[in-house]
Amino acid sequence: MKTLFGMVTIFVLGLCIVAGEAANPGDIIINEVMQNPAAVSDANGEWFELYNSTSSDIDINGWTIRDDDVDSHVIDNGGPLLVPAKGYLVLGNNADSGTNGGYTCDYSYGTAWYLANTADEIVLEDGLKAEIARINYDGGPIWPDPTGHSMGWTGPPGSYDDGSDWVEDTTATYGDGDYGTPGYLNTDSTLPVDLSYFAGSFSAGVVTLRWRTETEINNMGFFVWRAQELDGEYQAISGLIPGHGSSLEPHSYVYHDIDILPDRTYYYKLRQVDMEGREIFYGPISVFTGTTRVDQTTWGEIKAKYR
Ligand SMILES: [Ca+2]
Ligand SMILES: [Ca+2]
Ligand SMILES: [Ca+2]
Ligand SMILES: [Ca+2]
Numbered sequence: 001m002k003t004l005f006g007m008v009t010i011f012v013l014g015l016c017i018v019a020g021e022a023a024n025p026g027d028i029i030i031n032e033v034m035q036n037p038a039a040v041s042d043a044n045g046e047w048f049e050l051y052n053s054t055s056s057d058i059d060i061n062g063w064t065i066r067d068d069d070v071d072s073h074v075i076d077n078g079g080p081l082l083v084p085a086k087g088y089l090v091l092g093n094n095a096d097s098g099t100n101g102g103y104t105c106d107y108s109y110g111t112a113w114y115l116a117n118t119a120d121e122i123v124l125e126d127g128l129k130a131e132i133a134r135i136n137y138d139g140g141p142i143w144p145d146p147t148g149h150s151m152g153w154t155g156p157p158g159s160y161d162d163g164s165d166w167v168e169d170t171t172a173t174y175g176d177g178d179y180g181t182p183g184y185l186n187t188d189s190t191l192p193v194d195l196s197y198f199a200g201s202f203s204a205g206v207v208t209l210r211w212r213t214e215t216e217i218n219n220m221g222f223f224v225w226r227a228q229e230l231d232g233e234y235q236a237i238s239g240l241i242p243g244h245g246s247s248l249e250p251h252s253y254v255y256h257d258i259d260i261l262p263d264r265t266y267y268y269k270l271r272q273v274d275m276e277g278r279e280i281f282y283g284p285i286s287v288f289t290g291t292t293r294v295d296q297t298t299w300g301e302i303k304a305k306y307r
Pocket of ligand 1: 035036037042046114115117
């Protein structure tokens with residue numbers, strides 16, 4: 001029975017929405033847009049990023065990107081173009097990272113498709129011409145109107161086309177110096193939780209992990225992952241530790257790990273999952289299960305890597 005369950009699980013995880021099959025609005029999100037690069041010309045450096053909110057890879061080969069005017073392009077990758085489950089894909093007008101501002105372009109739609117610097121639309125239709133994703137940015141009244149900075153969606157789920165939920169990236173630079181996160185998580189503003197503390201201690205045969213959030217947005221909760229080497233294989237050791245959904249109040253969490261051996265160093269990460277299935281890992285921190293205290297990594301040290 002266990003084997004059967006395992007096979008079923010593998011089968012389900014292996015599912016992929018292929019071109020021509022129906023997808024649902026919200027499965028793919030238009031997550032970030034660089035409509036007005038500054039480090040390179042617009043003709044060389046426009047791009048936008050898709051995010052797959054589902055647990056299955058989605059093949060967008062044969063899908064259409066268009067606006068409400070003249071831009072229209074059928075994606076022809078010569079084969080599957082997968083947006084990975086819970087992952088990103090970047091489309092741009094120039095796949096040459098030597099001249100496009102220095103990002104990795106997963107698919108180039110070519111130079112006959114434009115992102116206006118004022119108002120424009122990005123519409124994504126699946127192989128059945130059903131509209132899966134859309135944004136209508138306005139060039140200023142409500143949406144950001146950046147130059148040399150991308151604008152990124154910050155949630156909550158369902159607000160994909162709400163300009164007040166899009167913010168200019170002022171944190172992360174790429175390639176030649178423009179701001180944006182093509183191909184990976186949008187910057188701070190999108191972090192679903194503001195984690196202010198994460199530390200572990202050992203006492204009386206128990207490792208105690210404590211962490212604290214200052215704010216939470218659509219936080220379903222946390223899983224504790226552990227490895228026995230810093231770069232080792234991390235595995236979940238807890239069930240879901242429920243979060244507080246959306247909250248502007250601080251919240252403290254604690255988890256006790258009793259499945260430990262003495263005189264070992266254990267490495268812990270927090271896997272935070274939001275209501276839409278997005279996930280972020282925090283850590284690792286280390287805890288030594290010996291009688292003498294040794295150096296332990298603190299959240300303050302590792303947080304510096306994220307900010
Ligand atoms: Ca432009
Ligand atoms: Ca420009
Ligand atoms: Ca356009
Ligand atoms: Ca991004």
